Amino acid sequence: MLLVVAVAAVLAAGLRAGTSSTSGASGPTPAPELGGTTLDGGRFDLAEAHGQVVVVNVFASWCGPCRDELPLLADTARRWSPHGLRVVGLNLRDGPEAVRALLAETGTTDLTVLPDPDGTRAVKWGVRGVPETFVVDRDGRIVARQQGVVTRGWLDQRVTPLLGVA
Structure with missing residues (x-):
């Protein structure tokens, strides 16, 4: 019960804080563990994605x-x-039916989704509210973070240099 209260407090504070963006001003930091069974029954493990750039959206x-x-x-x-x-x-505090309905409604059923029904994964990532997005480089370090909605420009500016494309 205490964990649920702590998650709710962290998220409420983040939602009140508004949006901000960091691009590793204090330098890249190692990404916390992230893995498990995906919404579609597959598996995802950030450690196994080493060598890829990963965008984690909460x-x-x-x-x-x-x-x-x-x-x-x-x-x-x-x-x-x-x-x-x-x-x-990283789907926060939803049941699988609600997530599937959202993905179908938005035409995004091909996204890899990890459920976080109690918010413990989000807390490990330091999430302050939803939406929140992290960019993890090929070495497993968080190099950018956006509290609030991302734009195509934000993604292009932070992701394409890591991919080596123009």
């Missing part, structure tokens, strides 16, 4: 801005996956 079905940015994230995954990009959604 979202929830009850978050309007999350709903708006999911198509952009799916499009980014389709566009840059041949160059070594993975986009992973």
Whole structure:
């Protein structure tokens, strides 16, 4: 119960804080562990994605801005996956039916989604609210973070240099 209260407090504070972006101003930091069974029954492990650039987006079905940015994230995954990009959604505090309905509604059923029903993974990542997005470089370090909605420009500016494409 205490963990649920702590997660709720962290997320509430983050939602009040607004949006901000960091690009590793204090330098890249090692990404926390992230892995497990995906919504579609597959497996994802960030440690096994070493050598790829990974965008981790924390979202929830009850978050309007999350709903708006999911198509952009799916499009980014389709566009840059041949160059070594993975986009992973970390779904916060939802049941599988709600997530599947959201993905179907937004046309993003091809996204890799890890459920985080109790918020413990989000806490390990230091998530302050939803949506929140992290860019992990090929060496497993967080090099950029966006609290709030990402844009195509933000993604292109932070991801394409890591992929070595123009």
